[in-house]
Amino acid sequence: MNLYDLLLAPFAEFDFMRYALASVFCLSLSAAPVGVFLVMRRMSLIGDALSHAVLPGAAVGYMFAGLSLPAMGLGGVAAGMLMALLAGLVSRFTTLKEDANFAAFYLSSLAIGVVLVSKNGSSVDLLHLLFGSVLAVDIPVLQLIAAVSTLTLLTLAVIYRPLVLESIDPLFLKSVGGKGGLWHVLFLVLVVMNLVSGFQALGTLMSVGLMMLPAITARLWAKHMGALILLSVLTALLCGLSGLLISYHIEIPSGPAIILCCSVLYLFSVILGKEGGILTKWLKNHRHHTT
Secondary structure (H helix, E strand, O other): OOHHHHHHHHHHHOHHHHHHHHHHHHHHHHHHHHHHHHHHOOOHHHHHHHHHHHHHHHHHHHHHHOOOHHHHHHHHHHHHHHHHHHHHHHHHHOOOOHHHHHHHHHHHHHHHHHHHHHHHOOHHHHHHHHHOOHHHOOHHHHHHHHHHHHHHHHHHHHHHHHHHHHHHOHHHHHHOOOOHHHHHHHHHHHHHHHHHHHHHHHOOOOHHHHHHHHHHHHHOOOOOHHHHHHHHHHHHHHHHHHHHHHHHHHOOOHHHHHHHHHHHHHHHHHHHOOOOOHHHHHHHHHHHHHO
């Protein structure tokens, strides 16, 4: 097998591979930067919780309209925002912290979603919702993903400075009347939107992977926000392309293949990462002791 057959032929010969690549490209541009902010705000597990919260809404949309993109998408957004609102309200009126409430609500949401789909669909439908199929992306799904990606990038460009400040020093932002709560809510909306667009291709359980793993990997190589965002996008693009090619050539599900590529790169970075990798820290400690 030559290089053309290995790398280019799948995309040159098949429309579904080109659609899959375009969807991964759009998701990488928007979901990865959102993941960086989740990491910087110490909200990584909240992103995972919101990805599970999307499932019951998508399941309700499926019950009423089958595998309908608008119905499942609207249901997913509504369910994700409802869980974020409820978790915030419970955190405000009880002594529990927000991450604990997100964990409680996401476990409940996941159970409700699985029960709804199991009772009103087949095991194939459940697998589609949970794990998606990036190779089944069609034009309407691609248009939704592209629209969410564009809106996310434009919104991040507008709120970038207050969002960075609210992530680093929320008390200072509050002291100068920066409306930190508004940016927090708007950011959660972006998270839910990207998870909903991602679940169409990667499923509710996999969509958060393309959001979080590239961002976490980038944190092991860079410290500054610009470098973090750029590196996370490049990581997501590389893993998306690699995962699609691997899934095509050895016939495994494309969504998990993409996330596994992200995982391999993460493990590599854990060992060799410039900003906190195991080997890097060992060398620094070794130099310190020798001096």
